Amino acid sequence: MTDTFGTEHLRTTVLAAWAASPARFREDANAEEDFALGGYRDRLIVELAQNAADAALRAGVPGRLRLSLSGGVLTAANTGAPLDAEGVEGLSTLRVSGKRDEEGATGRFGVGFAAVVSVCDEPSIGSRATGTVRWSRAETAALAGKVPELSGELAERGGHVPMLRLPFEADPVDVPEGFDTVVRLPLRDEAVEQAVRRMLDDTGPALPLAMPALPVIEIEVDGVSRAVTADGWRVVEESGRFTAEQVAELYAGRPTEERARPFWLVRWAVPETLGRLPKDVAPVVHAPTPSDEPLDLPALLIATFPLTTDRRHVASGPLTTFLVDRAAEVYLRLLGTLPKTPALLDLVPGLMGKGELDAAIRRAILRLLPGTPLLPALSPAADPGSPPARPEPGAEYVVAGREASAVAGPAEFLDKIAHAVPGLLPAGWASRHPALATLGVTRIEPADVIDLLSGEAVDDVTPAWWRDLYEVIPGDDREALGALPVPLADGRLVRGPRGTLLLTDGSSLDAGLLGPLGLRVVHPEAAHPLLLRLGAAEATPRSVLEDPLTRATVSESLDSADPEPVAQAVLALVDAAGLTPGEAPWLSALALRGADGELYPAGELLLGGGSLAGLIDQDVPFGVAAPDLVERYGSRVLEAAGVLDGFAVVNDADVLLDPEECDHDLDAEDDWLDAVLDVLPEASVPPVAREFTAVRDLEYVADWPSALTLLTRPPLRAALQPLRALVDGEIAEAPSYTAWWLSRHPVLDGRLPTSLRVPDGDPLLYGLYGDAPAGLDATALSMIGVRTTLADLLAGHGGPDELLDLLADPSLEVDRPQLRALWVALAAVEPSRVAPPTAVRAVLHGEIVVADAEDGHPIGGNGAPLPDGLTATGGPVVVEAPDLLPVVAGRPLVLAPSELAEALSELLDLPVAGEAVPGEVTSSGQERAVPPQVRSLLPTAPATYVEHTELTVDGVRVPWRFYEGTVHAATVEGLARGLAWATGQWGDRLAVAALLRDPDAVPVLLAESDLDS
Template sequence: MSTDPFGTERLRAAVLRSWLDSPTRFTEDANAEEDLRLGGYRDRLFVELAQNAADAAALAGTRGSLRVSVVDGELRVANTGAELDAAGVAALASLRASAKRGKTVGKFGVGFAAVLSITGEPRLVSRSGGVAFSAQASRDMLADYPELAERMRERSGNVPVLRMVWPCGDAEPPVPEGFSTEVRLRPRDGVDVDALLADFAGQVPDLLLSLPWLENVRIVDDSWHSEQQAGGLVELRGPDGARRWLCHRASGSFSATELAGQGVEAQDSPEWSVCLAVPVDADGKPEPLTEDVLHTPTPTDERLSLPVRVLATVPVEPSRRRVLPSAAGDAVLTAVADRYPDLLGLLRAEHRPLLVPTPDFPRSEVDEKLRELVLARLRESPWLPGAAGESLAPARARVLDVPGAEPELTELVADVLAGLLPAEYAAADLASRLTSLGVARVRLAELVEALTGVRRSPSWWRQLYTALAPLAETDPNAREELAGLPVPLVGDTLRFGPRGALLPDFAAAAELLADARLPGLALVHADAVHPLLERLGAVRAGPAELLAAPELRAAVEADIDAEPVLPEESSLADIVLSLVRLAGVEQGEHPWLGALALPDSAGDLRRADELALPGAPILAVLAADSPLGVLAEDYTARWPAEVLTGVGVLRGFTVLAEDAPTAPDHGLADEQAWWDELAAPPDRLTAVRDLDLVDETCWPEAIRLLAAEPETLRALREPDGYTGWWLARYAQLAGQPPSYWRLPAATELAGLFDPLPDTGLPDWLATAVGVRERLRVTDAAAAATLLSRLADPERVIDTPVVFAAHTELTRALRAELIEVSEVDPPERVRVLGGGVLDAANAVLVDGPWLFGALPEERSVIAPDGQYEALAELLDVPFGTEELEFTPDGGEALDWGELSAVRLACGLLGIARPERGVWLHDELSVDGVRVPWWVSPDGEVHAEDTPEGLGRALAWQTGEWSRRHLLIALLTDPEPATLLG
């Protein structure tokens, strides 16, 4: 066998001669190869090797296999099919020439440049021989030619690797068994082979689909297989399982016009082919792509937004990354669009819309052109299946756009709406796609309008309601649109709109209402009764639902002024009381029932809520002039008490309840005043009615009556509720409202409020109606009351209570429960001596050294550190402003000079003040002797006594709470004083 079967020596000589004849040609070849390596083919290694394998299989006429392995660190890619020949070697060693013809993928002869991304020493071994390319061998050869060597040095040693080809040596291992050719690549330093193999593995499924001549791929230990199945299905099996693709292929030939401008090689192979492919699941449902690139048939950089993969022999640039604008390219794209409806025809009808392109921004110029072509074909072609079995073009089709409805809805109205598509086409994810094709969408309101006047049996209407029912459960807008839905009534008439219709739900309904004078009641035909009608405003005509009917309520509310019933008519009172008994209505459940006209003991008609049961407990506590009447006794004999109280007749106090009230419009006594004191409207109003009708002398019994019923007791205890508010102000206990009194045990309020006389009420109930149990300021009104009580000279209030009251006032200010601007300053204030003084003559003791210097009968006390807040509230000056005095004389000493001070501070762990003290034998301020003083400049003065020094030291060290302990230690400066 020849050692150079492919004539590589001749090829090298020809290249070398061209470079020697024109060294510039060397530079051009080097630049061109570098452009391919760094540009168009920089990341296409596996794509190009797989493409070569597919072409080899196609040339051999049988589907091929490709295997990637790593041998001694060398990457080897073996394939079956046609072997390497001299023409192929010549093409590999040329810059842009291909030996491939016919329906192979490669056309330009430059794809092999992709191997340079990982090696400078590629080799190809075939059963017919092998060749090698080598950057180093090329450099060694060129070194013998000065001008070329200089060019090579200018390029830092970079040479065109694939222009010089050598035969493989005899030591080259043969091609693996079962394969015809193997590419062998020794990676340069820095190439991550594992990462490369992982990248190859990720590309395999796409390449098997793009290259139908490639059947099997193995990368080290992982294998993939492509199986062509019937019906255009291709199953790709790999390490991660199987995936099926539905493919539609077509081919043809370019016309002479379309080939104009194409190269010689393209004109020698005028065939084109297209393949549209989409993944499908086991049931044949497509899994649309969200983004892809055009495959020609290997991937390009032309991004596409179609939901299918497009594999088409569109002319591309030599880099195989971009489409080459041309008439031939336009023809292939048109062929893709023409075959698109055919791909949809391979799918089940309900799956076809999934492959309609969604409205979106085009990803590239090719995408924009292809989308327009595809959408135009889809608009014109009759590929949509009508609900009646016909095929429809989108322009003639309509889809029922009623999300959430049952599929049966489409079947029911197919003969009402012509051109209707099956229910599957109403899915929300298809809306934009079908709309873009011109499919009209019939909204719910249009459907309801189309049903107007349609005559069908009541059972048909019930089926329709069943199909529409899910909408009313989930969509408030749908309920509005269904408001005009026709409803068949008893008597073979249609009512337009379910609201107000009654759904018969108990046997006695017809009999009970037969002779009633209640205009407007509409009973739905029994065969059409459906829960949807109730959801849309119809009411079930059970006892409770009949009571809720607006027509019945209107009749009740007008009953007191209505004309007397005729003998043959049923009494409205008897109808309502029967329904109340059957429904088990409880007192207050339907407040409007209180308007029902019932006879009183004198035979006059009164509202039910203006009557009390004979002997009712509430009658014993009402004022003599109360407007309440007593129900006629024949009614109490005919109807149980719980039925009568259900319509508002009183036995005890009743509770008015309303969620989210918006105004004080409930007819409650003094309701506006209560409402004005609220920071915001209550979430729920729960209030006891008729409190203003209680006799003033009967309040203890009335309060016990309120506590006896759980419902009224809850209303009484409701925080910030109307009932508790009203009772605290207007109920009468011992001639005063409850808030006037305190519990006898509430000694912290002694002197401020009088103890509650014996009323027989337990403490918990007394406090519930407003009797005070502790000192608490919660608002400006409470603050004003407390200041008024403090200023009352008739009240004897102990100093601790006064101090507690001032403390509570400052707490309320700090907590922002009150603001000074909300409370009028008192004219008089309570002073330390226990008396009351005009505020204009009082001063607030704002420093402990002031005690003794200021007379008690002028001194207002405040909690430590809260002087400013209380002074502002009371509008009194500070004591330090009254006595701005600096004592004369004295000796300035450092605290450390006093041994007793050193011992006391040491025993208590107190740091001695840096600022000293002025020591006086005797200290007086404004003629009054004081033990210590702080002058306006902050200097501390003290008499030379334990009392003076101890207080001054405690003040300066911030240990005021330990002043008595310091005085004791200074009196007897011994450890035993502290420890003994």
């Protein structure tokens, strides 16, 4: 056994030093224990790999390491420089590295081999070329025990000694073929062996990435082998050497021997597949071996950061700050080498780090990131102050985040808009990934994209280009696409499809024909179904006519310098649409030529020889349509455009019955609307007429008999039907405009229809209304206001007031039965429908008169004198009881069945007789028994009555009075009436009188009563 490495001299020197200074022994033991159990407790594999890498680097050969675990022994065979005396000295000392001058060496502190102490008590290292050295805890303890000066320390430490301080010579070991050196570690126990197995399992590509001199690490456990390499990783690094000035600045406060290594390295690595780090690569900073500094990025950072004395953490200071900045720069270089796919976004750091160093690295990266060209773009970045540059065909662009724009949509769509959006990212990049905001990418919403598609960006594109855009543009956000530019057939580019017209395939319309109408017709080469979904209308003849621009052009055509093209376009559309007269009433404003060469609105032109021409007043301002117009377009088309042959009819639907909305240019339309709203129930919102039909130009008619013949026959008769309106969800009826207008004009032999009744009409209306002329059917007459029956009159709006006004007209004759029947009918009317009359038809001293409602003074009519001595002693009263008739005989009396008196009193706002006079019995009499035979006719007759020689009520002589529940009578007839009234059998009063005169006549009277119907 040869002492090749001078181990005996090393042992002698160390033992002498310990004997001279037991504190030195203690210091060495503590230091070894600290490293073995602290900073290097789980770094065994890393330190073995580090030594192998440095050996290969020193020898300048390809590094190779084989780690084998079998039979409780871990061996590490490596290639490279063999173990020498300097190496043994370095391994047997603490904090003294023999590699301090080696640039690129991984080991730099001289304590890494202390990691073997945590697993082994008998480590050895042997090189084929130089020999073997070993260390032994037992032998070291034995030698230390022979030093008297150390006995106390050994006792205090329980026999623990610094094993690696005393090397021993050893027999040569078998170095595996292909390797130069082998480290042999008999593991201490089963627990240690399991720990080593875990370390071997956790060994991943971080080691060869941190140690390029060691590209392959072979691991064999119980005969099962695997190789750890850096294959499949993308690596970017940067290194350098410090100047003396930089060393002085950056290494301030660092240990002296660190200054002897004035070079730096930063290396970043990511898996080729990108994404998260493999599970066998710890997410920590490697300096260059793993530290305890977390790094929450899907990339591996290897850098020569200065470490604290525990070799676990990066020390703060200027050197760390320098390396953090370099790490940021190299990281951006790494990103620049990666494939330009959205997976790149996963490598963009967020703001929050998992530690101080992690946060510092992130901040440094984020400072540089937005301005670094990393992102693929379909178009170049914007040049400030210039319009977007058009992409060159086949060109590839890379832009910085702050120059990039992200738009959601398929690739075809993005390709179309690339020329308008600077720095546009390809499809797949417009996700909600937070990295886009970090990079400073501008997210452009669909509405903003639409805004960019204007001005110089689309000056030279063709209509077909727009159609291709519509084909690929995402169409799910209708609101955003509302302002989508649309090229028109006239060369304009307008914002938004709404209001445009689309000529579909097979359309019979010609864009050139429609030009004079100022319509927004989509260019045929740009037509696409998307425009219809976004509000464009299909350009059918009818939709073109309904377009607001067409209506505006028609309304202004009379003032146009050349209205002929407008007329030709509109008449052609009317013909193609098959419009019927009155269907589009606004067409009546279309400027057309008359036979005299002048321009007229179509609604003021007549067809020569038409039916209307013979009905109207010759002085009204109507022209006659030019014969060539009639020949070219025909009477049907001209009538549909508003030219009059017969009466013009206005047809409309869903008309809001509101003064601000309802305007069809009809005579007195506002008055009609007021009348309609007065008839309809009150509503929270304006009523709506589902269908509106009206005949216009009635005010110009001169020949009413002929006109009414037309108006009361189909199809014009439909305009007389009641208007049906929706009022708060319910349907209600009101007079149509045409019927209302006719009812208020003298169209029947110069008389108002409302002043007439149908021939052979209700006899109760006789004398109040004149008879309508023959020639029109009763239904047509009733439609225009001619009265039919009393019931219909009273049911109609204003009918009760009208009847009361007629009854108050002294020039009209009404007989007494008719008057009684009218009062009976009026008594059933709701008083709220009636305004109390100022004069009433009543009976005064047996005569029918019209009396003032206040003082009862009779009113004459048409100059006819009143009967002599016909005066009133007070205002009119409604008589509710027959016994008061003598008391109020001087007043005008409203006479009707007594049970209706209260209703009439409220309706007419007149008192009943009992309210107008006291009605007190002012004479005295004797109580008498009612003859018992009366009960045969009046079973409920009272037992007694009061007999008066002369009965007076309020000082007026009367035959009877039923007062305060007692019958008072002065005569037999009076007693009969009083008893009949008191029992509610007023109709039997005459029979009772006969019975009182001749009681023997009772059997005959009863027999006659039995014969009554």
